Amino acid sequence: MTAHLTPKQLTDRTSAAVQAAVAAGRALGLTVTDPRVLHDLFSVVVHLAPAPVVARIPTVLPxxxxPAALERRQRDxxxxxxxxxxxxxPVIAPSPLVPREPVTRDGFSMTLWTYVDEDRARQPDYVANAESTAALHAALRAYPGRLEFLSAAEPDHITDSLARLEKHPDLISAADLDRARAEWQDLEPLVRSRTAFEARFPGAGLQPLHGDCPPANxxxxxxxxxxxxxxxxxxxxxxxxxxGLGPEHADAYDRGARRAGTRPLDREALAFVNAVGTLRIIATLTLVPQLPRLSDYLTPVIDQWRAG
Structure with missing residues (x-):
C-alpha cells in the first residue's frame, strides 16, 4: 500500500510554506504582519498582508x-x-514591489504577485471563460520570448510516472496501466517532436499558450x-x-475566435490533446501520496477514460 501524507504532515507543509513566504517577503522589504492562506492545493497561495502582495509556493511536485526546471518555468x-x-x-501581474524573479527560501521556490480583491459572490462561468480564452490567445500570439514546445504536457513526468505506477497497484490496476502505456507509446512522439506534430496536424499552427486550462484560471x-x-x-x-472540456466549451471558443479574428479549433488536434491530457491526469496519480484529496479530482476523469 502506498504511504500517504497524514493530515498533520499536510498541515505542517502548509505552515512551512507560509513561514517561508513571510520570511522571504520581509527580507524583500515588505511589511507582513497578517499572512492569510488564499488557496492550498498544488501550491500554497498566501496574501502577505497588509502588503498588497501574494506569494505562490508550489508544494506538490513530481x-x-x-529545482532548476521549476525556476525556469517560474521565470517564463x-x-x-x-x-x-x-x-x-487583463492579467494578474507580478508584484511591482519586488524584483520580478523567483525567490528561494527554506527549500521552497516562490513567485510574488499583485494582490487583487476577489468577487466571491460570482460563480465561474466556464463556457463564457472558454469564449474569452480566444482573446487571450490573440494577445499571446505576439509574445516575443522563447517557449518550449508542449512543455505543459510534461512528457518526462508521464513517462516516469507510468513506470513508477507499476509498483503502486493500489493507485491503478495492471490492465489500466497497460492500456495507458500503449496509448502513450502512440502519442509520445507527437508530444516530444514539434516536427512530428506539425507533420501530423499541418493546419493546427503553434503559438504561445497559457498551458493550464485558462477557462478554469x-x-x-x-x-x-x-x-x-x-x-x-x-x-x-x-x-x-x-x-478535457466539452463540446459546449469548444463551440464557445470558436465564437470567441471568430470575434478575435483567429482560427477555430481543429477537432482532430483537439482529440489529440484530450488524449494526452487524460494520460497526464493518470500520471498525476503518482502525486496522490503527497496530496491524498487529489483522488477526488482524478478518479472521475479516469473512470470516464476507462469506460470510453
Missing amino acids: EPRD ELDVAQWLADQGT IFPGTRGDLYADFELVTLGPVEWDLA
Whole structure:
C-alpha cells in the first residue's frame, strides 16, 4: 500500500510554506504582519498582508524534484504575465514591489504577485471563460520570448510516472496501466517532436499558450475578470488550452475566435490533446501520496477514460 501524507504532515507543509513566504517577503522589504492562506492545493497561495502582495509556493511536485526546471518555468510565467500586463491584457501581474524573479527560501521556490480583491459572490462561468480564452490567445500570439514546445504536457513526468505506477497497484490496476502505456507509446512522439506534430496536424499552427486550462484560471476580480496562473506557459496548438472540456466549451471558443479574428479549433488536434491530457491526469496519480484529496479530482476523469 502506498504511504500517504497524514493530515498533520499536510498541515505542517502548509505552515512551512507560509513561514517561508513571510520570511522571504520581509527580507524583500515588505511589511507582513497578517499572512492569510488564499488557496492550498498544488501550491500554497498566501496574501502577505497588509502588503498588497501574494506569494505562490508550489508544494506538490513530481519526484525526483528538479529545482532548476521549476525556476525556469517560474521565470517564463513571470515574463509572460508581465508582458501581457504591459500590452494592456487583463492579467494578474507580478508584484511591482519586488524584483520580478523567483525567490528561494527554506527549500521552497516562490513567485510574488499583485494582490487583487476577489468577487466571491460570482460563480465561474466556464463556457463564457472558454469564449474569452480566444482573446487571450490573440494577445499571446505576439509574445516575443522563447517557449518550449508542449512543455505543459510534461512528457518526462508521464513517462516516469507510468513506470513508477507499476509498483503502486493500489493507485491503478495492471490492465489500466497497460492500456495507458500503449496509448502513450502512440502519442509520445507527437508530444516530444514539434516536427512530428506539425507533420501530423499541418493546419493546427503553434503559438504561445497559457498551458493550464485558462477557462478554469480566470480570476473574478471585483473590477473585472483577470487571466491568471500561467505556471505551465508553453508553445503549442490553441487546442491544448481547451483539453478535457466539452463540446459546449469548444463551440464557445470558436465564437470567441471568430470575434478575435483567429482560427477555430481543429477537432482532430483537439482529440489529440484530450488524449494526452487524460494520460497526464493518470500520471498525476503518482502525486496522490503527497496530496491524498487529489483522488477526488482524478478518479472521475479516469473512470470516464476507462469506460470510453
